[in-house]
Amino acid sequence: MAAPRSLQFDTLSLHAGQRPDPVTGARAVPIYFTTSFVFRDADHAAALFNMERGGHVYSRISNPTNAVLEERVAALEGGVGAIATASGQAALHLAIATIAAAGSHIVASRALYGGSHNLLSYTLPRFGIQTTFVDPRDLAAWKKAIRPETKLLFGETLGNPGLDVLDIPAVAAIAHEEKLPLLVDATFTTPYLLKPFDHGADLVYHSATKFLGGHGVAIGGVLVDGGTFDWEASGKFPELAEPYAGFHGMDFQEESSVAAFLLRARREGLRDFGACMSPASAFQILQGIETLPLRMERHVENTRTLIDFLGKQAAVESIAYPELPSHPDHALAKRLLPRGCGAVFSFNLKGDRAAGRRFIEALRVFSHLANVGDAKSLVIHPASTTHFRMSDAALAEAGIGPGTIRLSIGLEDPEDLIDDLARALSAAKA
Amino acid sequence: MELRVAGNCAYAYTGGKSFDPKLRAVLFIHGGEQDHCVWVLQSRYLAHHGYAVLAVDLPGHGRSEGPPLARIEDMAEWITAVLDAAGVKAAALVGHSMGSLAVLECAARFSERVSRIALLATAFPMRVSPDLLEATKSKESDAHGMINAWSHSACAHYPSNPGPGFWVIGGNLRLMQRQKPGVLHADFAACDGYKAGFERAAQVKCPALFLLGARDAMTPARAGRDLARAVPNSTVVTLASAGHNLMGEKPDEVLDTLVEFLRA
Numbered sequence: 228m229a230a231p232r233s234l235q236f237d238t239l240s241l242h243a244g245q246r247p248d249p250v251t252g253a254r255a256v257p258i259y260f261t262t263s264f265v266f267r268d269a270d271h272a273a274a275l276f277n278m279e280r281g282g283h284v285y286s287r288i289s290n291p292t293n294a295v296l297e298e299r300v301a302a303l304e305g306g307v308g309a310i311a312t313a314s315g316q317a318a319l320h321l322a323i324a325t326i327a328a329a330g331s332h333i334v335a336s337r338a339l340y341g342g343s344h345n346l347l348s349y350t351l352p353r354f355g356i357q358t359t360f361v362d363p364r365d366l367a368a369w370k371k372a373i374r375p376e377t378k379l380l381f382g383e384t385l386g387n388p389g390l391d392v393l394d395i396p397a398v399a400a401i402a403h404e405e406k407l408p409l410l411v412d413a414t415f416t417t418p419y420l421l422k423p424f425d426h427g428a429d430l431v432y433h434s435a436t437k438f439l440g441g442h443g444v445a446i447g448g449v450l451v452d453g454g455t456f457d458w459e460a461s462g463k464f465p466e467l468a469e470p471y472a473g474f475h476g477m478d479f480q481e482e483s484s485v486a487a488f489l490l491r492a493r494r495e496g497l498r499d500f501g502a503c504m505s506p507a508s509a510f511q512i513l514q515g516i517e518t519l520p521l522r523m524e525r526h527v528e529n530t531r532t533l534i535d536f537l538g539k540q541a542a543v544e545s546i547a548y549p550e551l552p553s554h555p556d557h558a559l560a561k562r563l564l565p566r567g568c569g570a571v572f573s574f575n576l577k578g579d580r581a582a583g584r585r586f587i588e589a590l591r592v593f594s595h596l597a598n599v600g601d602a603k604s605l606v607i608h609p610a611s612t613t614h615f616r617m618s619d620a621a622l623a624e625a626g627i628g629p630g631t632i633r634l635s636i637g638l639e640d641p642e643d644l645i646d647d648l649a650r651a652l653s654a655a656k657a
Numbered sequence: 658m659e660l661r662v663a664g665n666c667a668y669a670y671t672g673g674k675s676f677d678p679k680l681r682a683v684l685f686i687h688g689g690e691q692d693h694c695v696w697v698l699q700s701r702y703l704a705h706h707g708y709a710v711l712a713v714d715l716p717g718h719g720r721s722e723g724p725p726l727a728r729i730e731d732m733a734e735w736i737t738a739v740l741d742a743a744g745v746k747a748a749a750l751v752g753h754s755m756g757s758l759a760v761l762e763c764a765a766r767f768s769e770r771v772s773r774i775a776l777l778a779t780a781f782p783m784r785v786s787p788d789l790l791e792a793t794k795s796k797e798s799d800a801h802g803m804i805n806a807w808s809h810s811a812c813a814h815y816p817s818n819p820g821p822g823f824w825v826i827g828g829n830l831r832l833m834q835r836q837k838p839g840v841l842h843a844d845f846a847a848c849d850g851y852k853a854g855f856e857r858a859a860q861v862k863c864p865a866l867f868l869l870g871a872r873d874a875m876t877p878a879r880a881g882r883d884l885a886r887a888v889p890n891s892t893v894v895t896l897a898s899a900g901h902n903l904m905g906e907k908p909d910e911v912l913d914t915l916v917e918f919l920r921a
Contacts, residue, residue, distance in 0.1 A: 261776035281817055454827065
């Protein structure tokens with residue numbers, strides 16, 4: 228008997244969650260530009276509101292275009308479902324707000340995207356949610372930081388700015404030992420390079436603005452439930468395992484043994500916080516995902532080429548990329564990221580802040596802006612932009628030097644990118 | 658709701674409403690390596706439309722205690738014990754896959770306890786290939802992969818289950834993975850070992866609905882129709898473009914067909 232074959236990643240990137248439109252025959256995903264959906268009759272309306280039938284009511288809660296995106300990303304990640312959100316930040320907030328409340332505590336990697344760090348450091352404490360930040364490589368610190376009121380462990384697959392590789396199996400084991408879930412920001416890796424659920428993570432989110440979309444035209448986020456965590460057995464999540472007065476006394480874990488988190492995130496989080504994605508953005512991000520495997524392969528190939536080039540330049544002091552033997556997570560990267568460590572990395576120019584500015588201004592192909600994960604190559608000089616108010620000492624503490632340059636490598640001809648970098652390196656010396 | 662059955666806790670989802678044994682009762686029985694939540698939409702709808710609903714976790718599955726039952730005959734007897742514990746004299750029984758065989762056996766042997774039966778994604782004989790049966794014992798992860806691939810007819814479902822944004826195929830896999838080790842093999846061995854299907858089918862006195870998937874690769878619709886022909890008062894409904902996971906792939910069609918059948 229031949230074992231059946233499941234659809235593979237490249238095929239799922241194109242087909243998961245979508246079929247040709249049964250009414251019009253449209254092959255592409257239609258953009259359902261509608262706020263609301265007509266009920267067949269009063270009973271149908273009541274059944275939709277009471278979760279007796281699946282279907283769409285109002286586009287803040289769900290929309291057919293968004294549903295294709297959600298199911299596609301869930302399929303690629305190996306989860307049980309997903310929720311598309313207005314941005315990656317909205318996805319992070321939705322994840323936290325679904326299971327945490329005033330008095331809750333989070334343990335997070337200190338190597339986070341600045342926006343995430345702001346949310347955890349400054350904003351959530353105003354709502355009574357505290358975070359302890361730990362060195363992501365210090366497993367003992369993760370364990371030590373857990374308190375009775377801890378609800379979540381959180382890190383990025385590749386940390387910011389040093390590309391610290393999160394040891395997902397080890398951190399997940401620490402979380403599970405304490406009956407806690409692990410949330411992972413997988414924006415830099417995408418499921419093409421790493422599937423966090425395969426390594427023990429329980430929740431994953433993306434800034435879909437970046438590599439999932441890949442074109443830099445749409446802001447969005449996606450929060451995926453792995454369906455692996457037993458919220459009831461944990462005993463720490465009455466939000467999911469006890470009747471909820473805000474939704475007809477529903478016990479979400481009773482409704483779904485594997486998707487309780489996602490049920491509450493949609494039925495409460497999208498309903499009440501309302502950070503939903505526009506169906507136009509969902510369509511645009513879906514266009515990107517159709518070519519995700521092809522693009523990620525080229526992103527990584529170009530990145531390797533440029534790192535090889537930069538490594539030979541006298542003006543370059545150091546490069547932080549986990550595929551290099553000099554990176555502290557090199558061995559871990561080989562284990563978790565055999566397909567590559569993404570297309571965002573930093574290098575240190577010899578010289579001061581002015582050298583960094585000269586480098587940036589001499590570039591012609593790289594675009595100077597605050598984003599990553601575009602098909603076009605991008606660059607930023609943190610010391611003169613995102614971190615310009617910080618002293619050199621404070622920069623050093625954050626792992627950023629006066630000459631640190633962050634690159635996001637796109638899909639251009641690599642020789643053109645090399646020419647561009649060579650010109651800028653020459654200008655930086657002047 | 659938790660019941661005491663044969664000394665163990667038996668869990669039954671009641672559709673989000675308090676169970677009232679005075680109402681018309683419907684008892685849902687899931688298939689192998691699954692639990693009550695495969696019925697969440699259908700059972701929740703019926704509970705809010707005048708029925709007393711029990712979507713059970715079979716012993717050893719989901720939240721129910723005890724070892725999994727080794728034979729379909731044992732499951733039929735367990736169903737009557739659940740009805741006793743819930744104070745229900747007679748109920749409509751709805752079963753999926755392995756659960757459909759338990760429903761058939763129960764309706765034939767305990768006809769006074771069963772008002773009508775719905776058999777979803779059923780077949781007889783429900784043989785399990787030797788390779789798959791061996792995998793259920795020696796490598797559950799491989800068996801889960803095979804079952805999941807065979808159970809779905811498409812990679813897109815509308816309106817999905819339990820709603821938009823849920824990836825039905827991933828949810829089905831996780832639900833199987835959530836069951837305890839050994840349950841899968843016990844369930845599939847019970848299906849494979851059941852021999853009395855045609856004999857029991859001829860003894861069924863109540864109305865019977867056979868709800869089949871045209872693209873079911875686990876229990877082909879042809880085999881379901883063969884069994885239906887052996888039941889005196891049977892109706893067959895075949896859902897186009899549906900695989901074995903009928904409730905996941907076609908939740909609305911399953912519900913509408915059940916509502917019509919139960920109302921008749």
